Amino acid sequence: RPRALSGIQPTAGSFHLGNYLGAIRQYVALQESHDAFYMVVDLHAITVPQDPAELRANTRLAAAQLLAAGLDPDRCTLFIQSHVPEHAQLGWVMNCITGFGEASRMTQFKDKSAKQGADRATVGLFTYPILQVADILLYQADSVPVGEDQRQHIELTRDLAERFNGRYGHTFTIPAPHIVREVAKIYDLQDPTAKMSKSAVSPKGLVNLLDDPKVSAKKFRSAVTDTDTVIRYDETEKPGVSNLLTIHSALTGTGIPELEQQYEGKGYGALKTDLADIFVEWVTPFHERTREYLGDPETLDSVLAKGAEKARAVAAETLAAAYDRMGLVPAK
Numbered sequence: 426r427p428r429a430l431s432g433i434q435p436t437a438g439s440f441h442l443g444n445y446l447g448a449i450r451q452y453v454a455l456q457e458s459h460d461a462f463y464m465v466v467d468l469h470a471i472t473v474p475q476d477p478a479e480l481r482a483n484t485r486l487a488a489a490q491l492l493a494a495g496l497d498p499d500r501c502t503l504f505i506q507s508h509v510p511e512h513a514q515l516g517w518v519m520n521c522i523t524g525f526g527e528a529s530r531m532t533q534f535k536d537k538s539a540k541q542g543a544d545r546a547t548v549g550l551f552t553y554p555i556l557q558v559a560d561i562l563l564y565q566a567d568s569v570p571v572g573e574d575q576r577q578h579i580e581l582t583r584d585l586a587e588r589f590n591g592r593y594g595h596t597f598t599i600p601a602p603h604i605v606r607e608v609a610k611i612y613d614l615q616d617p618t619a620k621m622s623k624s625a626v627s628p629k630g631l632v633n634l635l636d637d638p639k640v641s642a643k644k645f646r647s648a649v650t651d652t653d654t655v656i657r658y659d660e661t662e663k664p665g666v667s668n669l670l671t672i673h674s675a676l677t678g679t680g681i682p683e684l685e686q687q688y689e690g691k692g693y694g695a696l697k698t699d700l701a702d703i704f705v706e707w708v709t710p711f712h713e714r715t716r717e718y719l720g721d722p723e724t725l726d727s728v729l730a731k732g733a734e735k736a737r738a739v740a741a742e743t744l745a746a747a748y749d750r751m752g753l754v755p756a757k
């Protein structure tokens with residue numbers, strides 16, 4: 426079976442709807458066809474300041490949400506990144522074959538450091554895409570399910586894998602991004618030209634999965650649309666309506682043309698109210714399942730421990746091969 430690998434940050438506590446539709450749903454689907462590895466990337470979370478107690482709690486919460494979303498420990502390997510030390514080790518190797526200019530071109534760093542202020546951004550934040558390269562290459566991943574915002578990092582991964590293979594002989598599988606076009610970028614409900622993001626300007630545009638469903642329903646009902654009245658998919662002219670149609674279609678499985686027909690002659694209010702209801706219906710059992718996993722720390726720990734063991738076996742083999750090819754003397 427081909428391999429799939431992806432990671433998600435525990436930073437915000439709750440995942441948001443963009444994370445779910447853009448990435449996590451694809452994690453769940455790929456369990457069926459791939460030998461899949463998924464991790465909570467706590468080492469990426471510490472590239473920005475974190476409160477230790479919150480990070481600890483959010484890491485477990487992230488794992489619980491992934492299970493609640495449908496990851497099945499019998500069909501995939503779920504683990505915490507820092508439990509597999511090879512990530513940091515191969516990350517260093519990758520740092521050493523990346524050009525400074527090349528790393529400087531990563532747009533996510535530019536955006537995130539601009540938000541924090543250039544002086545406050547850490548070197549860790551700067552090199553985080555390179556750690557991500559190591560995350561992917563360690564597992565010889567063929568496919569990396571991510572949202573559109575990660576495309577550039579997957580390109581970097583491919584470049585570095587090819588560079589390493591070219592210099593030292595074939596060591597790494599060249600991965601491809603698995604980006605599902607329809608849901609690759611879910612937009613902010615208040616600013617439908619901006620990506621839905623945990624660092625949104627206004628919390629009103631961000632739908633957190635673990636918020637009180639009533640609060641989220643209200644956000645859908647007050648989503649920004651336009652001054653027209655026709656419900657039609659048009660990303661350029663009608664970004665707000667198009668985003669709502671995308672979310673509706675993803676949650677119900679109804680195609681967008683069918684939705685356009687269904688809402689012909691109806692106002693935006695109907696679409697927003699329906700979507701609020703659809704979301705609440707979907708998210709309520711998700712809350713229950715998350716609570717169940719959190720309430721059973723023994724099971725959660727055991728899933729994560731088994732996952733780390735399986736992940737380490739693969740990661741250690743890849744790291745040893747990379748070290749050897751580069752000329753590092755193996756320890757006796």
Ligand code: AQP
Nearest residue numbers: 433434443444447448571572609610611621622623624
């Ligand atoms: N709006 C989105 N639409 C589709 N996919 C998205 N992803 C994030 N936002 C959207 C995808 O979710 C996965 C996990 O993301 P992450 O852990 O890297 O978190 P992030 O990208 O830092 O999330 P945010 O909310 O976008 O954070 P900030 O505000 O810090 O940039 C990834 O596969 C990502 O593509």
